[in-house]
Amino acid sequence: GMLPEKKVLAASAKDLTLSYDWFQTDSLITIVIYTKQKDMNAELVIVDCQDKRLRGEIIVDDHSYLVEVDLDHAVEEDLAVNIAEKVGKVEIILKKKNNIHWKMLGQPLENHNTFIKRTDRGLFYRKCKLVSKTEVTHDTKLFCLMLPKSTHLHVPTGQHVYLKQIIAGTEVIKPYTPVLPFLPLDFKEPSRNAGAHMYLMIKIYSCGLFTQALDHLQIGDYISVSNPEGNFKKSQVQTLEDLFLLAAGTGFTPMVKLLNFALTEVSHLRYVHLL
Structure with a gap:
């Protein structure tokens, strides 16, 4: 029930190798992605399942790994994503519509099992x-x-x-x-x-x-x-004591979540200046 070996379209500077596997029970399909990233979290995992087409994307710095298949059988609408942050393991859990044995996960789509730059991935x-x-x-x-x-x-x-x-x-x-x-x-x-x-x-x-x-x-x-876009990382403000936010041009809305993050999670922060 395995899909073809992983295809890498572009190597990252870290030469990372991500992989996946899948298994089933009578009622569930579980896809496991091994990222080898110790700081994996929910913001770095994007999953969509539309009309039997499963798309799971893992963000690793400026690259992304993609699992994309046309599933062998129909699944229920709701899905679950579990992340073991310390070991970087991501589980995508699907509910079978019919309790039948799947011979394979499905047909791989064009960009399935690839690890490339996010800028080359395109918007979904x-x-x-x-x-x-x-x-x-x-x-x-x-x-x-x-x-x-x-x-x-x-x-x-x-x-x-x-x-x-x-x-x-x-x-x-x-x-x-x-x-x-x-x-x-x-x-x-x-x-x-x-x-x-x-x-x-x-x-x-x-x-x-x-x-x-x-x-x-x-x-x-x-x-x-x-999907989300942007290069900002929380680490850019994590150790700041003074934060200057220039909202001219961008407007106020890009600052809302950043202000909330700075005021609640940046421990050394003394002053925030919003201009």
């Missing part, structure tokens, strides 16, 4: 449902998007995602930085039973083609959301 999108719009100011709204149950995705502090829409027959893509949900004082977080949520605070421009299209989305509509 999944459709997320708009579950609420909360007015923050007269021209700014907090959008709450629900990820599919079959998606495991955490956007790291200092990184952004891309939203993609078809507007007047043209594909338009714009970057946005997720924020914390409690910016409006009267905000009520939706039930977590449905799935994970992502929050975007977006200023609606009267002449903005993209933001006007966003504002006209109805509750229950879907929008395509990419």
Whole structure:
């Protein structure tokens, strides 16, 4: 039941070798990825399972390892991801729709079992449902998007995602930085039973083609959301005593999660200056 040997399209400076295996019980399929990274965490693991197509991506610095297969049989919508951080082992657990024995995991797709630079990987999108719009100011709204149950995705502090829409027959893509949900004082977080949520605070421009299209989305509509992008690392501020944040140009939203991280987790911090 094994897939072909690993194909490496580009070697990293560390010459890392990641690998995977899989096994099954009567009701479960478990894919195990051995990263050999001692600092592996949930933000470095992105998993999507759409219409029998499984895509699991592991981020290692500026490279990524990909497991991507067309599964042999159907699985339930919800999946689980377990991470043994100290040994770098990642488990993706799928529930079989039918309790039958799988002869193989599935057919490998073109980029399956590759370890290449993230910039060469390209963006991957999944459709997320708009579950609420909360007015923050007269021209700014907090959008709450629900990820599919079959998606495991955490956007790291200092990184952004891309939203993609078809507007007047043209594909338009714009970057946005997720924020914390409690910016409006009267905000009520939706039930977590449905799935994970992502929050975007977006200023609606009267002449903005993209933001006007966003504002006209109805509750229950879907929008395509990419994997996280960005080069910021928490270690850049971990030992700082004074932090200067320049929000001119980028706006306030990229600073929200960074401010929260600095104030709650940077132990030596004395002053934060937001300009």
